[in-house]
Amino acid sequence: MGELSPLGLLRDGLAWVLVLGGSGFMLVGGLGVLRMPDFYTRQHAAGITDTSAAALILFALLLFAPDFLVAAKLVLILMFLLLTSPTASHALAQAAVASGVVPLADDWRTGENREAGRESAKDAGAGSGPASGERQ
Amino acid sequence: MLFAVASLAVAVSMLFALIRALAGPSVFDRILAVNMFGTKTVLLIAIAGFFMGRPEFLDIALAYALINFIGTIAVMKFFRYRTLGLPRGGEDLGDL
Numbered sequence: 153m154g155e156l157s158p159l160g161l162l163r164d165g166l167a168w169v170l171v172l173g174g175s176g177f178m179l180v181g182g183l184g185v186l187r188m189p190d191f192y193t194r195q196h197a198a199g200i201t202d203t204s205a206a207a208l209i210l211f212a213l214l215l216f217a218p219d220f221l222v223a224a225k226l227v228l229i230l231m232f233l234l235l236t237s238p239t240a241s242h243a244l245a246q247a248a249v250a251s252g253v254v255p256l257a258d259d260w261r262t263g264e265n266r267e268a269g270r271e272s273a274k275d276a277g278a279g280s281g282p283a284s285g286e287r288q
Numbered sequence: 289m290l291f292a293v294a295s296l297a298v299a300v301s302m303l304f305a306l307i308r309a310l311a312g313p314s315v316f317d318r319i320l321a322v323n324m325f326g327t328k329t330v331l332l333i334a335i336a337g338f339f340m341g342r343p344e345f346l347d348i349a350l351a352y353a354l355i356n357f358i359g360t361i362a363v364m365k366f367f368r369y370r371t372l373g374l375p376r377g378g379e380d381l382g383d384l
Contacts, residue, residue: 162341164290167290168290171290171293171294172293174297175293175294175296175297175298176296176297178298178300178301178328179297179300179301181301182301182302182303182304183301183304183307185304185305185320185321186304186307186308186309191314191316191317191320194304194320195320198305198320198321198323198324199322201301201327202323202324202327203330205301205331206327206330206331208332208383209294209298209331209335211336212294213334213335214292215339216338217343218343221327222343222346225343225346225347225350226334226346228350229330229334229346229349230355231349232350232353232354232357233327233330233339233353236353236357237327239357240323240357240360240361240364243321243360243361243364244316244319244323244360244364246312247316247364247367248316250368251316251367253314253316254362281379
C-alpha cells in the first residue's frame with residue numbers, strides 16, 4: 153500500500169473508508185452487547201457486528217487481494233458469514249422465546265409490562281435479564 | 289496501519305464479547321457472546337493473514353467460520369432438547 157499511483161491512492165482511500173466504517177460498527181456493536189438491557193436488544197447489537205462490520209472489513213481486505221484465489225476465498229468467507237449468522241441469530245432467538253425469556257419492552261397492545269415483578273431498570277447492564285429456564 | 293486499526297477494533301470488540309460471555313445472566317447471552325466471539329475470530333485471522341503478508345491464513349478462517357456455526361447450532365440444540373441426538377418428545381420438534 154505504498155505506491156503513489158492514482159489507482160493505488162484510490163484503493164487506499166476506499167480501503168480506509170471501509171475499514172473505518174467497519175471498525176465503527178464493530179465498536180458500537182461490542183459496546184451494545186456489553187451495555188444493552190436485555191437479551192433481545194443484545195442480540196440486535198451482535199447482529200450489527202456479524203453482518204455490517206464483517207462485510208465492510210472483508211470488502212476492505214478484498215481490495216488488497218494479490219490474486220484471484222485469495223479474492224475467491226474472501227468472497228467465500230463473506231458468503232458463509234452472511235448465510236450462517238442470520239441463521240444462528242434466528243435459531244437463538246427462537247430457542248430463547250421457546251424457553252420463556254420475556255422481552256423487556258412493553259406489550260404493544262395493552263401498554264403494560266409483560267413481566268409483572270420486574271424492578272425498574274436501574275442496573276440495566278448487570279443482572280436484570282430474566283432467568284433462562286423460567287416459563288411464564 | 290490500516291490492518292492495525294481494523295485488528296485493534298476487532299480485538300476490542302472481542303474483549304467486550306468475552307466480558308458478556310463471562311457475566312451474561314442467562315445461557316442465551318453466553319451463547320450469543322460466544323458466537324459473536326467466533327465471528328470476530330474469523331475476521332481477526334483474516335486480517336492477521338493480510339497483516340503478515342500471508343493470505344494463506346484465509347483457509348484457517350474459512351474452516352473456523354464453519355466450525356463456529358456448527359458449534360453454535362449444536363450448543364443451542366443441546367440446551368433446548370437436552371440431547372444431541374433426535375428430539376425425544378413430539379414429532380414436530382425437529383426444526384432446530
